Amino acid sequence: MVEKTKLLEMYRQMLTIRHFEEKVFELYGQNLVPGTIHLYVGQEAVAVGVCANLRRDDYITSTHRGHGHCIAKGAQLGRVMAEILGKGTGYCKGKGGSMHIADFSIGMLGATAVVGAGIPIAAGAGLSIKLRGTDQIVACFFGEGASNQGTFHEGINMAAIWQLPVIFVCENNLYAMGTRQSRVMLIENIADRAAAYGIPGIVTDGNDVLAVYEAAREAVERARGGGGPTLIECKTYRHKGHSRFDPAAYRSKEEVAEWLKRDPVTRFENKLGEMGVLSKEQVEKIRSETIAAVEEAVKFAMESPYPKPEEALEDVYAERESETAK
Amino acid sequence: MRETTVRDALREALREEMQRDKRVFLLGEDIGRYWGGAFGVTKGLAEEFGDERVRDTPISESAIIGVGVGAAITGMRPVAEIMFGDLSALAMDQICNQAAKIRYMFGGQVNVPLVIRTPFGAGVNIASHHSQSLEAWFMHTPGLYVAVPSTPYDAKGLLKTAIRGHNPVFFVEHKLLYPVKGLIPDEDYTVPFGVADVKREGEDVTIVATLYMVHKALAAAEQLSKEGISTEVVDPRTLSPLDKKAIVKSVKKTGRMVVVTEDCKTVGVSAEIAAIVAEEALDYLDAPIKRVAEPDTPIPFSPSLEQFVIPNEKIIVKAVKEIFS
Numbered sequence: 001m002v003e004k005t006k007l008l009e010m011y012r013q014m015l016t017i018r019h020f021e022e023k024v025f026e027l028y029g030q031n032l033v034p035g036t037i038h039l040y041v042g043q044e045a046v047a048v049g050v051c052a053n054l055r056r057d058d059y060i061t062s063t064h065r066g067h068g069h070c071i072a073k074g075a076q077l078g079r080v081m082a083e084i085l086g087k088g089t090g091y092c093k094g095k096g097g098s099m100h101i102a103d104f105s106i107g108m109l110g111a112t113a114v115v116g117a118g119i120p121i122a123a124g125a126g127l128s129i130k131l132r133g134t135d136q137i138v139a140c141f142f143g144e145g146a147s148n149q150g151t152f153h154e155g156i157n158m159a160a161i162w163q164l165p166v167i168f169v170c171e172n173n174l175y176a177m178g179t180r181q182s183r184v185m186l187i188e189n190i191a192d193r194a195a196a197y198g199i200p201g202i203v204t205d206g207n208d209v210l211a212v213y214e215a216a217r218e219a220v221e222r223a224r225g226g227g228g229p230t231l232i233e234c235k236t237y238r239h240k241g242h243s244r245f246d247p248a249a250y251r252s253k254e255e256v257a258e259w260l261k262r263d264p265v266t267r268f269e270n271k272l273g274e275m276g277v278l279s280k281e282q283v284e285k286i287r288s289e290t291i292a293a294v295e296e297a298v299k300f301a302m303e304s305p306y307p308k309p310e311e312a313l314e315d316v317y318a319e320r321e322s323e324t325a326k
Numbered sequence: 327m328r329e330t331t332v333r334d335a336l337r338e339a340l341r342e343e344m345q346r347d348k349r350v351f352l353l354g355e356d357i358g359r360y361w362g363g364a365f366g367v368t369k370g371l372a373e374e375f376g377d378e379r380v381r382d383t384p385i386s387e388s389a390i391i392g393v394g395v396g397a398a399i400t401g402m403r404p405v406a407e408i409m410f411g412d413l414s415a416l417a418m419d420q421i422c423n424q425a426a427k428i429r430y431m432f433g434g435q436v437n438v439p440l441v442i443r444t445p446f447g448a449g450v451n452i453a454s455h456h457s458q459s460l461e462a463w464f465m466h467t468p469g470l471y472v473a474v475p476s477t478p479y480d481a482k483g484l485l486k487t488a489i490r491g492h493n494p495v496f497f498v499e500h501k502l503l504y505p506v507k508g509l510i511p512d513e514d515y516t517v518p519f520g521v522a523d524v525k526r527e528g529e530d531v532t533i534v535a536t537l538y539m540v541h542k543a544l545a546a547a548e549q550l551s552k553e554g555i556s557t558e559v560v561d562p563r564t565l566s567p568l569d570k571k572a573i574v575k576s577v578k579k580t581g582r583m584v585v586v587t588e589d590c591k592t593v594g595v596s597a598e599i600a601a602i603v604a605e606e607a608l609d610y611l612d613a614p615i616k617r618v619a620e621p622d623t624p625i626p627f628s629p630s631l632e633q634f635v636i637p638n639e640k641i642i643v644k645a646v647k648e649i650f651s
Contacts (some may be wrong), residue, residue: 030515046433059400061396090433091433092431092432092433092435093433093434094433095430095432095433096430096431096433100431100432102432102433102435102436103435104399104432104435104436109396109399109400110399110431110432110436111426112423112424114419114424117392117419117420117423117424118422119392120388120389120391120392120393120395120396121392121393121395121396121399121420123389123393123396123398124392124393124394124395124396124397124398124399124400124404125396125397125399125400126396127393127397127402128396128397128400128401128402129400131351131378131379131397131402132401132402150388151388151389151392151419154384154386154387154388154389154392155389155392155393157384157386157389158383158384158386158389158393202500218400248592270435281619285437314434315429315430315433315434316429316430316469317429317469317470317471317493317494318429318437318491318492318493
């Protein structure tokens with residue numbers, strides 16, 4: 001049984017991500033966000049359910065749809081928002097943007113926008129843990145589309161043969177951009193692919209934060225105890241399109257309506273109500289607090305300066321080897 | 327000083343750095359106790375340091391580099407081996423999009439101290455998938471350093487610098503250089519990046535050459551000296567960072583330059599070096615710049631075909647003479 005304070009914290013995080021992403025969407029509509037955006041709305045239960053099992057010194061790797069992962073791992077909202085707006089106070093000083101946020105101080109090893117590229121990197125962090133002899137673990141997030149990449153095969157196989165402390169979290173939201181899963185693979189469950197590597201493959205309801213939490217808890221325990229990697233597939237759905245103003249016309253209205261009924265935030269709210277953990281008053285209180293936190297992040301980001309243009313030339317290399325290695 | 331081969335010098339660098347720093351570990355295909363690397367560079371290291379630190383991998387180039395990246399950003403100092411340089415194509419995303427960009431893209435939060443060792447070069451009749459010289463691909467990628475040693479001394483010293491440094495390094499080993507001998511000091515030393523070495527001093531013409539071509543250039547210089555042409559041979563030793571100053575300085579002295587590299591001519595290493603001299607020392611040139619490089623073909627198999635496309639001493643001598651006529 002998960003402690004009450006933990007449950008409430010998970011609820012708060014899910015709401016925070018929801019408000020944050022809705023705000024990003026709003027700012028995008030006002031032309032305040034350069035480039036593109038990939039929103040996490042609808043998938044909040046995955047990041048929160050997994051990260052609720054992690055310590056601050058555990059690692060995660062993330063994807064182009066990564067705002068939720070950052071927030072669930074404990075990143076500062078203001079610095080995430082500032083990065084999305086391209087400001088100098090952002091986590092990456094404006095060099096990464098929405099698709100490349102990292103915070104190494106909390107073990108957030110960064111988001112890659114090359115689909116599937118984070119999988120071997122996560123395995124490498126796992127190997128590093130093993131060689132250093134610590135009891136950290138790595139959670140590697142990716143979508144079902146990434147499971148068709150060669151890096152999925154190479155990375156998970158390596159983690160498996162070396163029994164590395166990595167949990168591979170596949171967020172199956174059914175669509176890789178506009179391509180439905182059934183068009184690009186004959187299997188229904190990505191988790192079945194785990195059998196090819198001799199590791200456990202678990203299918204879980206990715207819109208039920210407690211189900212995700214439980215699946216991740218077991219996998220994290222196994223990884224920390226030296227039992228090797230697990231592939232967890234979380235069945236979920238993105239409420240918005242793939243990016244920008246994608247109207248997602250490739251999905252039927254009925255399908256969308258069906259998934260909206262399973263909205264992870266509402267479901268958890270109701271569940272907590274049934275459990276007697278969350279009152280209507282508490283809902284209102286947490287809601288207004290998370291909205292305020294997001295507003296504060298927006299204010300920080302909006303008031304932050306853009307980086308100086310010539311900063312584009314910095315950070316390509318660490319100091320020159322010719323000066324350090326003599 | 328004592329004599330050793332490039333192969334043994336590289337192994338010494340790996341061994342000494344593994345002894346010095348327990349964060350250093352090796353990974354690659356068949357680098358461990360059963361083979362010691364396709365070219366024998368890591369022979370004996372698994373026996374000395376164990377299978378954990380000299381790690382055989384599956385045939386998964388992309389994950390070899392990806393795992394190296396993940397380990398490098400979390401406190402380790404991996405040295406990954408790609409068995410043949412041509413196969414780096416399988417890992418291009420991890421090398422060029424991940425290793426090279428992570429520091430920049432994340433605003434300088436983290437360094438990627440990853441060394442990627444791999445052999446390039448033709449001359450042993452193993453055809454198009456095992457013989458190319460692709461240095462230019464990596465020289466063209468900001469965030470990577472590219473080392474191109476031509477002697478045992480440079481190989482050991484540059485590899486140590488690569489392992490001790492804080493940036494991802496693409497470390498090129500020419501496969502014909504492994505048995506080449508030279509002198510190295512008994513004590514610990516490093517060779518800095520971005521500092522060219524004048525391998526032979528001369529007055530009349532500068533040959534800038536890399537890797538195995540340094541030795542062919544030196545042989546050509548010897549030949550030319552008999553015919554009254556004093557040739558300076560400049561070896562950049564690293565292509566990134568590139569010691570432009572040393573190249574320009576030599577050209578200002580001699581007034582003539584021939585660039586000799588084994589990679590393809592078009593948009594190759596020689597093109598970059600020629601462009602730098604054209605930009606920065608045109609007024610000092612007494613003759614057009616000449617480039618001797620691979621004639622834009624894949625590397626063919628049959629010895630007669632292969633030898634035709636690899637620059638040799640005769641072609642270098644001819645190129646030099648042409649700019650004196």
